Every structure is written in C-alpha cells, then in structure tokens.
Amino acid sequence: MASVVPTTPTRPRSLVVASAFGTGAVLAYFGGLFALYFSIRADAMAWGTRWFPEGAIELAPGGMNMATMAFSAVTMGWAVHAVLNDDRVHAYLAMALTAAMGIAMVNQTAFYISDIGLPIDTSQATTLMFVIVGSHLVMVVVGVLWLGLLLLRALGGQDTSRHRDLVSAAALYWYAVTAIYAVIWIGIYIAK
Amino acid sequence: MTTTDTDASSTALEEAITSTDPVTLAKVWGMGGMTAVLVGLVAGLLVSLERLDLDGAGVFGSADEVFQFWSVHRVALVLLGVLPVLIALGTTIVPRQCGANTLLFPRAAALSCWTWLIGACMTVVGFLVDGGLGTPGGGGQRQATALTLMGLLLVIGGLLVATMCILSTILSGRAAGIGLGDLPFLSWTTLVAGTVWLGMLPVLAANAVLAYVDLRGRPAVRFGAEDAIWEQLSWMFTHPAIYVLALPVLGIALDVISSATGTETANRGVLLVATAAFGFLSFGAYAQSFFDTPGTPIMEEAIYVLDAFVIIPIALAVLGGVADLLRRGGSNLGSKPPAPVVLLLLAVLLVVAGTVLGALRVVAPWDLLGTSVTGAQFTLIVGAAIIGMVAGLNHWGEDLLGSPGSPGLILLGGLAATLGVALIGAADAISGFGGQADFTGVDLATAGYPGSGVGALNAVALLGAAAFLAAGLIWMFAGVRHLMADTEAEVA
Numbered sequence: 257m258a259s260v261v262p263t264t265p266t267r268p269r270s271l272v273v274a275s276a277f278g279t280g281a282v283l284a285y286f287g288g289l290f291a292l293y294f295s296i297r298a299d300a301m302a303w304g305t306r307w308f309p310e311g312a313i314e315l316a317p318g319g320m321n322m323a324t325m326a327f328s329a330v331t332m333g334w335a336v337h338a339v340l341n342d343d344r345v346h347a348y349l350a351m352a353l354t355a356a357m358g359i360a361m362v363n364q365t366a367f368y369i370s371d372i373g374l375p376i377d378t379s380q381a382t383t384l385m386f387v388i389v390g391s392h393l394v395m396v397v398v399g400v401l402w403l404g405l406l407l408l409r410a411l412g413g414q415d416t417s418r419h420r421d422l423v424s425a426a427a428l429y430w431y432a433v434t435a436i437y438a439v440i441w442i443g444i445y446i447a448k
Numbered sequence: 449m450t451t452t453d454t455d456a457s458s459t460a461l462e463e464a465i466t467s468t469d470p471v472t473l474a475k476v477w478g479m480g481g482m483t484a485v486l487v488g489l490v491a492g493l494l495v496s497l498e499r500l501d502l503d504g505a506g507v508f509g510s511a512d513e514v515f516q517f518w519s520v521h522r523v524a525l526v527l528l529g530v531l532p533v534l535i536a537l538g539t540t541i542v543p544r545q546c547g548a549n550t551l552l553f554p555r556a557a558a559l560s561c562w563t564w565l566i567g568a569c570m571t572v573v574g575f576l577v578d579g580g581l582g583t584p585g586g587g588g589q590r591q592a593t594a595l596t597l598m599g600l601l602l603v604i605g606g607l608l609v610a611t612m613c614i615l616s617t618i619l620s621g622r623a624a625g626i627g628l629g630d631l632p633f634l635s636w637t638t639l640v641a642g643t644v645w646l647g648m649l650p651v652l653a654a655n656a657v658l659a660y661v662d663l664r665g666r667p668a669v670r671f672g673a674e675d676a677i678w679e680q681l682s683w684m685f686t687h688p689a690i691y692v693l694a695l696p697v698l699g700i701a702l703d704v705i706s707s708a709t710g711t712e713t714a715n716r717g718v719l720l721v722a723t724a725a726f727g728f729l730s731f732g733a734y735a736q737s738f739f740d741t742p743g744t745p746i747m748e749e750a751i752y753v754l755d756a757f758v759i760i761p762i763a764l765a766v767l768g769g770v771a772d773l774l775r776r777g778g779s780n781l782g783s784k785p786p787a788p789v790v791l792l793l794l795a796v797l798l799v800v801a802g803t804v805l806g807a808l809r810v811v812a813p814w815d816l817l818g819t820s821v822t823g824a825q826f827t828l829i830v831g832a833a834i835i836g837m838v839a840g841l842n843h844w845g846e847d848l849l850g851s852p853g854s855p856g857l858i859l860l861g862g863l864a865a866t867l868g869v870a871l872i873g874a875a876d877a878i879s880g881f882g883g884q885a886d887f888t889g890v891d892l893a894t895a896g897y898p899g900s901g902v903g904a905l906n907a908v909a910l911l912g913a914a915a916f917l918a919a920g921l922i923w924m925f926a927g928v929r930h931l932m933a934d935t936e937a938e939v940a
Contacts, residue, residue: 269620270552270553270616270620270621273615273616273619273620274552274553274612274613274616274620277611277612277615277616277646278612280646280647281608281612281646281649281650282650284646284647284648284649284651284733285650285651285653285654286654287650287651288650288651288652288653288655288733289658291734292654292658292736292739295739295741296739298741299741299742302741302742376661376666377662377666377667377668377669379669380670383658383661383662383670383671384658386661387657387658387661390661391657
C-alpha cells in the first residue's frame, strides 16, 4: 500500500525571507549613502570643484577587488548548487573559496586605504568615501563570518539539500554585497 | 519553543531578560515605549512653557537647551515611543491574526528588544548630558552628541530586526490557506508599514553614521557639525515620513470597529489598496532638505507637493470605511460604545486633519514649511498614532495579559489626549499662519517675528500639552495597574 505523503506548507522559506528583508534593509542603507554621495558630487562638479585630490584614487585596486567579488559570487552560487546536490566536498571547497576571497578583498581594501594616506577629514568626498567603503567592509566581514558558520555546519553534516535555507540566505546576502561593490567600483573608483 | 529554559534558582529579572516569549517582549516594548511617550510629552510641555515668552529665555538657559528638549520631544515620541508600541502589537497580535504558532526568530526578537532598550536609554542620557542631535549654536558636548547618535543607531537596529521578525512571520509563518489579501487589517497595515520602515530606517541610520564618523575626534567637515546634525535627521519627523506611524492605527481602527460592531468591512479590496497606498506615499527618505542642490528645493518639488495632496482622499477613503462600519453595525454597540471604538474614531479623524494640514503646509504662496504648522501636523499625526495604539492595546489587552484593562481610565485618558492634540494642533497651525517658526528659540528673530495674538495661542498650546501629558499619566497608571493585576493573578 502506498504511503500517504503529508502535504507540505507552500509558504516561502522563512530564513530566506528574513534574509531578503535584512538584505533589503542593507541595500536601503547603501542607497541612502550613494544618493548623498552622487548628489553632493554632482553639486561639487557643477561648481567646478575638484572632488578627490589629483591621483588619489587609482583604478587598479578597485578593479582587482571587483574581480575578486565577482568571482566570489560565482563560487557562492557553486556552494548553493553543491548543497542542493548533497555534494559535501564541493560545498566545503566553494564556501571556503568564497570566504577566502572575502578576506582577500578586506585585506586589499585595508592596504589600499592606508597606502593612499588620504585623511578622512580632507573633504566631504573623503568622509563619504570612507563611510561607504568602511560600511561595505563591515558587510563583507559579516558575510565571511556567516560563511564560516556555514562551513562549520557543513562539516557537521547539517548543510544538506533538506536544510539548505541558511546557505540560500547567505547567498542572497553575498550577491547583495557584490552588487553594492559594483556600485562602489563604478561610482567611486571609476567615476572618481 | 518560545521561552528559554530556566532553572529553579533563576530570578524574575533573569527570566525576563532571557525570555523569548513574545508576550514578555511585548510588555518590554509596550512599557518602554509608553515611558518614552511620557518623556516626550514632558519635554513638549517644557518647550511649550518656554514659548510663552518668545523674546527671552524663561525656563531654559539658552536656545541650545530649548533645542535639545524640542528635538528630544520628537525623537522620543517617534523612535522611542510610537514605533516600539506598534512593534509590541506586531509581536503579539499579528502572529495570532495570521494563524502563526508564534513569532518567527524569537531569539532575534529578544535581541532586538534589548538592543532597542539599551539604545533608548543611551539616547535619553545623551540628551540629558548636554548632547542630543546637535544644537543651532554649537553649545552642546561633542562626546554626549556622539553618545546620542550611537544610542540612536542601536534604537534603529533594534527596530529593524524586530520588524524583520514580524514581516517574516506574516509572509512565512501564517497559516496555510490565508492569502495576503485575507489578512486582518492590522496585519496588512503592519506588513506595508514594516516594509516602509525597512526602507526608511536604514537611510536614517546612514545619516546618523555619517554624522557620527564626521563628529568624532576632529573638526567636522560638514555632516557632523553641531548645527547640521538635526537638519540631516529631521526628515524622519515630518511629512511624509510621519504618516507611516499612523498607518497601523488605521488597520487597528478597521479591525477593532469591525469586531465591536460585528460587521464585515464592505469594499475590502478598496481599503487594502488605500492603506497600501497610504503606506507607500509615506516613504519620506528622499525629502532631505539639508542636501538640497541648486534648483528647486526638495520640499517644493512636485513629488513632495503631490504626495501631500494625494494622501488626503486616501485617508478619507479609510475614514469612509470606518464610517460605513459604524453606519451598518453601530446599533450593535449599544448606548455606551466601547472605549477603543470611540478612541479609534477620534484617531482616524485626527489623521485626516493631519493630512489636510500637511497639504496646506506645502502651498508655496503661504510659505509655511518652516513654521509651526510643521509642529502642528506632527502633533496631529503622532497624537493620532498614540491614541490609536493605546486603544489597540486596550482592545487586545485581554489576549496579551489574560485580563481586561481599565476601559474607563483608557477612555478618560483618550479624551484628554484628543483634547490636548486638538488644542496644540489648532493653536500651532494658526500661529504658523501668523509667522511663528517651528523652532522658536529664545528670541523674536529665531521665532520668526510672529504677529500679535501668538502669545495667547501659545498659551492654548501649553494647555493642550498639559492635557496630553495628563492623558499619558492616566494611561501609564492604567497600564501599570493592569500589569500588576496580571502578575498577582499569575502568583495566585
């Protein structure tokens, strides 16, 4: 006799929904900062004022960081795919790579910021840049800690296709981290 | 599991602090919020007292001190008062309305509650030690201002996490078979308002972080300058952002009056759309006049002006829904309508009055944006929110605490509050047309050289502030008595 399959609730997964709300709030935070940055920058440009000191912002470090973040988004997707397929070895590898790239990005940004020697109180531009880049670094560190937790759970056999919500939630957050960095890269490093 | 395991030796305080029970958390949110409302009302009364003499300092020593109390009045009512009490309702009543077993993420909800409480204490202490959110004369203590900003950030963080828990419960935790369109109005308006909070509060946090970073340790570049901090944050306490405080109250009114009259709302779909539109029109993070660039100021832009006018028919539509419920089911209320029904009807009327005043405020030829009409509108909307949420707490008090509250005291307080709000609103609105500034300071130049008769109107506003404070004290007494009766019943 065929067993009766219990009906499962059709509601969205709560962890992913909560992560979406949290990520949305983070996007709103950066949205506010970017709006101020671009508004004040446009105003300064209209008056013919120099936004950053000549040569202060270089393209290469921002470009390297962008490449790192873009690649980490791919490995994060790989982690989700591996967990969905109960492929634990690839899940370990993908999560560890993503976290390592997050750490590399933090390291590179910290080195660059100390290297350019631009005081935070030079102008409105530098204050805004440090707040935006600093807030993003905090966001990356939170993401790396989250990935570390996921890695521990995966090592304990808890991140499986049946319990994949935390990985999906982390992936959503990480994609937002990458998207925000893309705006930083274009708005601050390229457009200067 | 919604409560933390406690051993037999744990004290009541330990149990309260470690509890993840939504009802316990709601008590903290509710009592903390109502205490902050009282703090805000006391500050408002003192500022009203100072305004009796516009050409000199009477109660306070300087314009900076007046400003600190004037700004704490608004911060305490909005971020430390109304929003937390709405969170209290969202933590307990909304999950029940959705058919959820409990609030999702109870530990995160507990963390948010205590984070908010610590932040609220830091904010109030920051104001009291000569800090606050900047001063026009730059006479405050920088360290204390930094403390206030840090407290404000914790408050925002706590409110955001709590909102996420409530919204996740509505979307993911509600019972199977209940669609979003089937939600009771409190849950629906909480969903809409919560979404708008998640969009606005992080922007306020961004403003506060920018000011904090610029303030610390070196001369401020711009954002952390003492005379600039409040201007960057003030958008949260004016049109259109304050409307979002009134939105859940509209939901409470529709639910409570529907329940009391035993009548279903007609045109439910229209009311769902109207309340959603009311919520999204209240998104005010864009209206930051401090960052105006050359060209049309943001408060004279079409979006800002249109917003003020479009929201009136929407508020009227909700009032129509309430009136229709009373028309069809009013006979079921008997000769003595329940206190929550009376108070919620008054609250909705005050919301409508607030939206009308908001539209008058943006009419360019009258030039009212910087006048006390702004304060009048704030009082009408926030007053309506306070009256409405107290009515909601009274209506659902039995669900929360297991025993009914004191409807007589609640009604008495509500009528006093309505009288106070109406007096302040009317007096400040007329004074605004007479040229009185929103922040009057301690000299006639700061007060905008208002015309004759403003002194009498300010005396009327003072009476209103006293009536509002009396209402707060009556409610606090009723609330504490209710909580104590509940505790005694538990012990027995």
